[in-house]
Amino acid sequence: MADQPREDHYVQSLARGLSVITAFGPTTPELSLSDVARSTGLTRAAARRFLLTLVDLGYVRQEGKLFRLTPRVLALGYAFLSSVSLPGIAGPHLERLAGEVHESSSMSVLDGRDVVYVARVPTSRIMTVSINVGTRFPAYATSMGQVLLAGLDDDALEEHLAGLDPVPTTEHTLTSVEALRSRVRQVRSQGFALVDQELEYGLRSLAAPVHNRAGTVVAAVNVSTQASRVGPEETRRALLPPLLKAVAEIENDLSRSP
Amino acid sequence: MADQPREDHYVQSLARGLSVITAFGPTTPELSLSDVARSTGLTRAAARRFLLTLVDLGYVRQEGKLFRLTPRVLALGYAFLSSVSLPGIAGPHLERLAGEVHESSSMSVLDGRDVVYVARVPTSRIMTVSINVGTRFPAYATSMGQVLLAGLDDDALEEHLAGLDPVPTTEHTLTSVEALRSRVRQVRSQGFALVDQELEYGLRSLAAPVHNRAGTVVAAVNVSTQASRVGPEETRRALLPPLLKAVAEIENDLSRSP
DNA sequence: TCAACTCGTTCATTATGCGAACATACGTTA
DNA sequence: TAACGTATGTTCGCATAATGAACGAGTTGA
Numbered sequence: 001m002a003d004q005p006r007e008d009h010y011v012q013s014l015a016r017g018l019s020v021i022t023a024f025g026p027t028t029p030e031l032s033l034s035d036v037a038r039s040t041g042l043t044r045a046a047a048r049r050f051l052l053t054l055v056d057l058g059y060v061r062q063e064g065k066l067f068r069l070t071p072r073v074l075a076l077g078y079a080f081l082s083s084v085s086l087p088g089i090a091g092p093h094l095e096r097l098a099g100e101v102h103e104s105s106s107m108s109v110l111d112g113r114d115v116v117y118v119a120r121v122p123t124s125r126i127m128t129v130s131i132n133v134g135t136r137f138p139a140y141a142t143s144m145g146q147v148l149l150a151g152l153d154d155d156a157l158e159e160h161l162a163g164l165d166p167v168p169t170t171e172h173t174l175t176s177v178e179a180l181r182s183r184v185r186q187v188r189s190q191g192f193a194l195v196d197q198e199l200e201y202g203l204r205s206l207a208a209p210v211h212n213r214a215g216t217v218v219a220a221v222n223v224s225t226q227a228s229r230v231g232p233e234e235t236r237r238a239l240l241p242p243l244l245k246a247v248a249e250i251e252n253d254l255s256r257s258p
Numbered sequence: 259m260a261d262q263p264r265e266d267h268y269v270q271s272l273a274r275g276l277s278v279i280t281a282f283g284p285t286t287p288e289l290s291l292s293d294v295a296r297s298t299g300l301t302r303a304a305a306r307r308f309l310l311t312l313v314d315l316g317y318v319r320q321e322g323k324l325f326r327l328t329p330r331v332l333a334l335g336y337a338f339l340s341s342v343s344l345p346g347i348a349g350p351h352l353e354r355l356a357g358e359v360h361e362s363s364s365m366s367v368l369d370g371r372d373v374v375y376v377a378r379v380p381t382s383r384i385m386t387v388s389i390n391v392g393t394r395f396p397a398y399a400t401s402m403g404q405v406l407l408a409g410l411d412d413d414a415l416e417e418h419l420a421g422l423d424p425v426p427t428t429e430h431t432l433t434s435v436e437a438l439r440s441r442v443r444q445v446r447s448q449g450f451a452l453v454d455q456e457l458e459y460g461l462r463s464l465a466a467p468v469h470n471r472a473g474t475v476v477a478a479v480n481v482s483t484q485a486s487r488v489g490p491e492e493t494r495r496a497l498l499p500p501l502l503k504a505v506a507e508i509e510n511d512l513s514r515s516p
Numbered sequence: 517t518c519a520a521c522t523c524g525t526t527c528a529t530t531a532t533g534c535g536a537a538c539a540t541a542c543g544t545t546a
Numbered sequence: 547t548a549a550c551g552t553a554t555g556t557t558c559g560c561a562t563a564a565t566g567a568a569c570g571a572g573t574t575g576a
Contacts, residue, residue: 009310012563013533017272018315022337029341034553044554045535052267057276058370065554069338071367071374077335078392079280080327083287088388095380109329112316116329119390121380122353130346132377133391134336270532271564292522302523303566323523 016042020050021059021073030066077134086219087119087133089253090210094121094221097246101239103223105246106131107210110148113164115139118219127200140166140180141173143195143207144220149180150187151209151217157184172197192243194236202227206239208247213255221247274300278308279317279331288324335392344477345377345391347511348468352379352479355504359497361481363504364389365468368406371422373397376477385458398424398438399431401453401465402478407438408445409467409475415442430455450501452494460485464497466505471513479505 023031023039031039037047051067054060058072081087090107098105098121107119114136122131129135139145139160149157166175174180187193192208199205207222223239230238281289281297289297295305309325312318316330339345348365356363356379365377372394380389387393397403397418407415424433432438445451450466457463465480481497488496 009307010314010563011271011275011307011311013269013271014275014308014311015315017269017275018317018334021334024337024341026340029343032553033555043535045556046533048554049267049269049533050272053269053272056268057273059276069341071338071369071376073338074335074374074376074392075394076276076279077332078390078394079282080329080331081390081392082284083282083327085287087390091380091388092382095382099381111329116332118329118332122349123357124350124353130349132336132339132345134332134339136333136336290522301566303525304564306523307564 016040016046017050017053020047020054021069021076024069030063030068032065032067036067081118081133084118085257086210086254089257090119090219090221090250091121093246093250093253094119097121097221097223097242098123100242101223103225103239104131105221105223106144107219107221108142108144108148109219110139110145110152111136113139113160115142115145115148115220127203137199138166138169140164141169141195141199142222143193143205143224144222146180146183146187146193146195147207147209147220148217150184150193151220157181169199170197170201174198192240194232196232197227204232204235206235206243208240208243210247210250210254212251218254221250274298274304275308275311278305278312279327279334282327288321288326290323290325294325339376339391342376343515344468344512347515348377348477348479348508349379351504351508351511352377355379355479355481355500356381358500359481361483361497362389363479363481364402365477365479366400366402366406367477368397368403368410369394371397371418373400373403373406373478385461395457396424396427398422399427399453399457400480401451401463401482402480404438404441404445404451404453405465405467405478406475408442408451409478415439427457428455428459432456450498452490454490455485462490462493464493464501466498466501468505468508468512470509476512479508 019040020036023036033048033051034044036051037044040047051060055062059070061068061070087107094105094107102123104122106117108115108117117131117133117135120131120133139149149160152160161177161181164177166173168175174183192206194206196204203224204227205222205224207220209217210219210221212218223243225235277298278294281294291306291309292302294309295302298305309318313320317328318325319328345365352363352365360381362380364375366373366375375389375391375393378389378391397407407418410418419435419439422435426433432441450464452464454462461482462485463480463482465478467475468477468479470476481501483493
């Protein structure tokens, strides 16, 4: 079984249990005991013990031979959300921004090689997948990701780029590390990122960095629009000023909070 | 240590590990080793092993002597969200509804004695706390909760009410089980709930049930508004028709999905 | 300087979690 | 109807994963 090498402090059963939770997903909303054993690499008996423990704790529900996650699992993610103040601070500003420009607006942070959405005000559905707090996308293919990469210092950026193998999701996706490095320089220079159908056809997105008092980039905020509405230059002209204004207000509130 | 009694299938280490995650929250965004030991009832050595395992897995970050959750924890909640189709189906309808009435709109489900938000389109901030997917409130004090209780069969409702001890959060909160039972009958009769400052002063909310093909109530959808804008009757007049329309569209899409 | 509190580490111990094996159930196919 | 393949539930001996007491070191505030 592909467990991590044992160290003195490592609790293997916790790691295994968490892997049972993440075995569920969009293509696997309900799983049998044997399904879970297969996808996690656990023995059937072990998978059964973890599933029944999760049932006891209220995180999983058993229906016949099939198991499903319950909404209680959201409490785990919520523990993170309720412990960080930035999404709460940003929320009203994203709401105002979305109301003003009539486009969806979101905030995300970098986590590994992905951006993770931590706040979102959807207006009208543009993308084929629904986006929620918790949704992740590869950083290189998103405007917020490129902004967050631009906010890394050179060493951290090079560490991020090392071994990165961008997978194209459209024909516009940046597929070389050198192209991405060049884009990051451009974003650093101009202070925002505009991504035009690099993640998904039909989607254009503009993002700017949110700094803390120390000047460190702690999050990115975007607005996203349909690529077919207007051209990139018109998108930039119309959306950048209100985006930067919302970011400035978020930074202002952030600098006043504890 | 207040662990559950051991059963053959119970994995105590998983339960303990999950309790470490949920030790973090709005008043405890960062915790020391000893803090975690105290709040979970674990020994310091055990708390340390669980924390370091969560650090290894990327769910927690250590900064000096303090630990914090990382955004990766959102993946646990996201496993649930991505495994249920209803929030994704509802999302565009909630966006249209919020756009039309210029009020926040949400969807929630019942989990234990709480409602849990599973979709949200915020417009303007009314409440003092920010609401996210994963936020929970006591069912009795919310319009969506009262709708979900009304959707329970009589046995399930009585089971829910058994031992319920409603805590008033405003002077309008229903504080007796009998008052709540009466309200549930009213909601069953009229097909919606209107809650006026029962959860929080200044907040009025209207909710309706979402049924699946079998006729079972599977979720509730609301719109919420500031109590000071107009009276309850005007709120009902203005918001109920678009709310019921959005719910009908969600039910229609739901009946067509696999 | 000292008390109080914290964390890191060690290691003997044992309770936990394991999984092989067996039995039973169910659906499919010949 | 019977055989087969795949599933789940259960048991229990046992290996080891996880435990926690004890010790030492570091930090902080009075």
